[in-house]
Amino acid sequence: MAPGHPAPPRTALLAGATGLVGRALLPQLLDHPGIARVHVLLRRAAPGIAEHPKLDLHQVDFAHLKRLPRVDDVYIALGTTIKAAGSQEAFRLVDHGRVLTVARLAREAGAKRLAIVSALGADRESRVFYNRVKGEMEADVAALGYEEVSFAQPSLLVGDRASLGQRERPGEVWAMRLLRPVLPLVPKGIRPIDARDVAAALIAATMSGKPGVHRLSSARMQGACPR
Template structure:
């Protein structure tokens, strides 16, 4: 039974072409609490759905957005794909914050974002450092509710989404199958769909303030 208090909502989603983003889109479209889903991105998805509206945007110059209730952000890349640290930061930090700010101007009070395990703005590791910087910038925006998912290594259909093969990642997952019982839950690989479901459920729970979802918590 749908809670009528949360029914008829409009969700904004950025990053729907990625592993967690595509799983989030599937979950949002199937969720009776959401009447409309607006996806923004640099290219259009092939998917069509009665609840879905798509808008092509430049993340460096976002237009005013239509009214939304909740915003979900699953933007991210790798250094290899981005080509430089500056280009990676432009998407993983600047674009994420720009989307959150634009959604806030459009009325959003609840934010769900995909970050990373170990995110820390003072980390010596570039990847975890920019994730930490992104989290701190989002918290300064002051959403009524902010949910931050911090998954470990993600698993899912990368090739089906047109993402490049990651040989080292595949080898790591094979090794993990043998040693998984010895590895703490927060460090075990996690399916993208589990992250998406946990993030959506946490935002829907509507707990004021900041909630961080560790990888072990999000394991189905």
């Protein structure tokens, strides 16, 4: 690209648009002037996602995904909990297997930049199963050959799960009740974070044009989305 010329508009792909961060990512991607098209992968129809001239919806079976449309940037916000999945094996299938499959197929289709929602404490050597799976996912994805990879590592996510048709998570509810009176005193690194901030931070990192693997701490992402 010649100096002084605007960057050509990009095409993005989003997997996990019905979750807390994914639902925050979608409108921000659609509103971004540097993004011309957004392809969204869905397991089933999502009534909460409205039509938009930039939007292409693809209903897919993640267990039998074979190919993806050609895009420039990939955003993956797929994830579950061990309780919701029903077992550690089922959890790993989603948070490692499904994420890796989407990232690999998108890379094979020509994608250059990748942004993924991971977790605070992700570490492939961790004794905590959840953190270990997230760390293994990060390591395996980073080896796929993308020019640029950004992992968001948020602390406790804050958002309206009820409006997404999700059950409230008791741990999140109680943590917020206990922390709300002293929230300004809680260090940014472990302070609960709004899903909109995580989404904004991932988009900013992906649009920044800095090659390599980047990990976005929860402290760094706080306040990334203007209110």
